[in-house]
Amino acid sequence: MSTTRAGGPAATKVPDTGLKRNIGFIGLMWASAGSIIGSGWLYGADKGIIQAGPAAIFSWIIGGAAILVLALVHAELGGLYPIAGGTARFPHLAFGGVAGASFGWFSWLQAVTVSPIEVSAMIGYLSSYVPFAKGWLDDKTGVLTAPGLVAAVVIMIVFVAINFLSVKALANTNSAATWWKIGVPVFAILVLALFSFHGSNFGGGDGFAPQGLKGVLAAMPNAGIIFALLGFEQADQLAGESANPRRDIPRAVIGSVVIGLVIYLALQIVFIAAIPTSKMSGSWAHIGAQFLTGPFALVATAAGLAWLAAILYIDAVISPGGTGLIYFTATSRVSYGLSKNGYFPRIFEAVTNRGVPWFGLIAAWFIGCLCFLPFPSWQSLVGLITSASVLMYAGAPLAFGAFRKRLPDVERPYKLPGGQVLAPIAFIVANLIIMWTGWTTDWQLGVAIILGYVVIVLNRVLRLNSTPIHLDWKAAQWLPVYLIGLGLIVLFSDWGPLKNPPITFGWDILVVAVFSLGIYYWAINVAVSREEIERITEETAVRMEEDELMSEPGPAH
Template identity: 25%
Template sequence: MPGLQRITSSLLRTKPVEQLTSDGEHTALRRSMGLIPLIALSVGATLGTGIFVVLGEAAPLAGPAVVVSFVIAALAALFSALSYAELASAVPVSGSAYSYTYATLGEIIAWVCGWCLLLEYGVSVAAVAVGWGSYLNEFLGSTLGWRIPDVLAQPPGDGGVVNLPAAVVVLLATVVLLGGIRESARVTTVTTMIKIAVLIFFVCVAVSAFDSSHLHPFSPYGVSGIGAAASMVFFSFIGFDAASTAGEEAKNPQRDLPRAIIISLGIVTLVYVLVALTAVGAVGVDAVSSSGASLATVLEQVTGRGWPATILAGGAVIAIASVVLTVLYGQTRILVAMSRDGLMPAVLSRVGRTRVPTVNTLIVGGVVAVLSALVPLGELVNATNIGTLVSFGLVNIGVLVLRRTKPDLPRSFRTLVPVVPVIGVAMCGWLLIHLPGVTWLAFTLWSAVGLVVYFGYGRRRSVLGKAGATEMVTPEVHS
């Protein structure tokens, strides 16, 4: 069956690591980011709506054991982060997991991964923007005594017609990105420091009212409740891989990308666990769950005054806006990589006067603005999680494959193989099975659309296919 074999070969052709590296070395993007901006990029993309808003939605699922849910989600992220770090040091290019799977698992798998990343980044930006609107209203109410009416601050299904603040923050972030990566990095670094300071302020105030009785019963809904909450709060850790999308704009990617990924995850995990523990300990699960702007509500109840909540809400407005900026950045760089490979239209990788992909950024910003204005937060969170977990699982598998097919490839960071990738895959699978059925249905439909796009457009225009490259997934196995 030569025809079937030829089709299979084309679907499983891998892009040589040397070619990926060459693409990164001859990039039209500007290399201007050192270790600190890369850490700020990852922390900035991660530390935001997850803890400011999703804590309030996850707490009812697990009770006080939501703290354990954060730890489980952090462990799942850690194992994947270690795999990301190795691949980022070996294949330092834009595209993140998409580029890594193209080098290890084949074109069709890379497409699926890239399509999942589009879901992860695009939908998570929309989810973050929706959360931003809640804190903006909290801030406006405490300072001006006025709130944006629900009809203009909530999406259809949540009591409104359009979430105008969510769309506005996406469009503002788009404008900043169009100004250039150096300017965007400066904004990200400053806003990341502000958000860390605000959360430290929260912990210091909340711990003063800590009452251990609020932690009993600790796990009223058992393991299933902890698992369901972990699947939801995993959203809080999405973004640590943002540094890997900056492989072509980092000054020293082999050295700095692995460090940025691991350091940023450590910072985020510590902050999340402290915030979740002090929030629940201070006011109890019910109070944490009572408001869209849950952390601001906790401070108001703890102090009996409005100014701490105002500080928290104001900091959250800045902090969450920075997440929109950094995740939107990651989305555009993944599209650059897919476009350069011919799987997406060439216009998406065209770089403008400010050395950024201008048309790409405008399209992504416009689509995400519409999405954030019209879709409720809960649906966005679950859709983001499933896309992320699938792509993380593929990255873990990619580490195993690349160790077998390219054992001598220079790597500035090596994780423990096969232990770390195997555990990473297992934990991603465990979290996946706890996602609701409607999320799986939506993901199935999204994947089907993606395959139609690939076979209708990407496969015929693949640069690798046109070059006649048919390197298989396992061209040579080394022991």
């Protein structure tokens, strides 16, 4: 159902039926910014200095640049195809069913695990500050106790209840929470800079960069820096409910990353400078360990700013809570999109009369609660989420390249300058971050990927969704080589378990870059044809229109 206008063909529009298009630019940007400003700001600065010392400042800069490149790619895609669960569905349009199912699963896996990690962060701060929450968290291990698990489940129920009020109510709730979430860290930055700034701290400990370049790079995934910057794609996930997606989605995606990076970078600087000189003995790992349970609140207390610490403890509940809330929304929209593509059971498309995918919300709650059992702490989930997120993001540059090659003359509301260069760079960056996460996390991600394929296969075998799937194995021939090849590079690199790896530090970056470029150009050259992209889009649109007619109320009786 392509349409044309002056200046060339227009992008194929895929209207998602059943979802209400009533979110404006502020709601979209706050959805992304609210996801970025979560528990990461409460923990990232402290874990950054433990990993890299004051050189963690460069970890934030490099990490922010990497995420911004990925966000720019998403901005063009989000404007071109403003569809619900866009991140999960771009590879489907470009490479067909096999690639679409794979990257869709990566997207859902990432989204469904964020709410539990944010709830864990909330409970961690509550247990150390609120009397009735004492005992919810084991002080020595940081693991949720039985009462803590009950509290976590209840908080997750509250998130579901707010989402059921409708997406408009959610956007209003999240916008209010995001104003607070952004205001508190900015206020903390100003107060600490004015009342407790010790410039000499940057040369203290065991040096500015005790672990060198490797420490700077490792801090991005392992100190939670990349995790902290995740979330810009929420505007893409809500594209099916945007009032003006072609205008608002690119601005919302780019704006949220800029806001997040500026705040996080300033937080890292003032955190280092605010540490009292009496706490500056020993290595940076030792210095940071003194503030593990509540970094900024403890630094404020040590600096004699108890009133600021009280505000930060309150924010330690609101900020993760707001992020957890919006990720419930994202998870249900991703599962909605995956069902539309035929990968998940058809029941995930069920919506309430307010346009809320109710089964997707319940499934997100159930799986999220299960995550508390094998991963009962904030730290135990962060590495897995980072790798899954970046692997999900890696599908966007590939789809970007395929659309630029197959649909060169299609009108793009936002066209990324230098996209032919930035897209392969974005793909390289995503794969480097996965490598820097390390083998211990990446093999766990591999297991999760296999489980996802089992779920998708069972969905077809048991005929839980009759939507036709065009597998397009030829267009996805690069995918197994990519997944297995990247895993082998990590295994045999300096980030793997081998004592004397054949791919040493420094060379590993070159190997990943060359490998990534090979996969990138292989993928875009075997992507489905223009006619196939339009056919898949048309097929999806017709199916949605049929669903809309079937959902219209009949005559009153």
